[in-house]
Amino acid sequence: MELNPEKCAKVFKALCDEKRLMILELLRSGEKCACILIDQMEIGQSALSYHMKILCESGIVESRQEGKWTHYNISEQGSDYAMFLLKSITTPTLEAEHNNPSD
Numbered sequence: 001m002e003l004n005p006e007k008c009a010k011v012f013k014a015l016c017d018e019k020r021l022m023i024l025e026l027l028r029s030g031e032k033c034a035c036i037l038i039d040q041m042e043i044g045q046s047a048l049s050y051h052m053k054i055l056c057e058s059g060i061v062e063s064r065q066e067g068k069w070t071h072y073n074i075s076e077q078g079s080d081y082a083m084f085l086l087k088s089i090t091t092p093t094l095e096a097e098h099n100n101p102s103d
Contacts, residue, residue, distance in 0.1 A: 003088055011082045014058035020051050024074065031073040
């Protein structure tokens with residue numbers, strides 16, 4: 001996997017909001033219809049759409065249409081990529097160690 005700064009920013013933008021973290025917590029138990037999320041989150045449809053757009057663009061959440069409702073679930077591939085990004089950007093590299101000697 002590669003580190004793409006634009007993709008990285010989308011992933012961390014998705015994770016930096018309290019409402020989106022609450023949505024992810026609800027999706028941990030499985031796929032949910034937007035109507036269920038609206039009810040459980042006690043937010044309006046436009047607010048949910050805004051948050052879901054960000055979550056879907058990050059790749060962490062997938063959506064599928066069924067009739068007039070959209071159903072959402074956590075993407076295993078997107079989740080793996082988010083973990084990879086966090087690990088990658090927080091792990092020191094040998095080059096960084098050579099540029100910042102501790103003695």
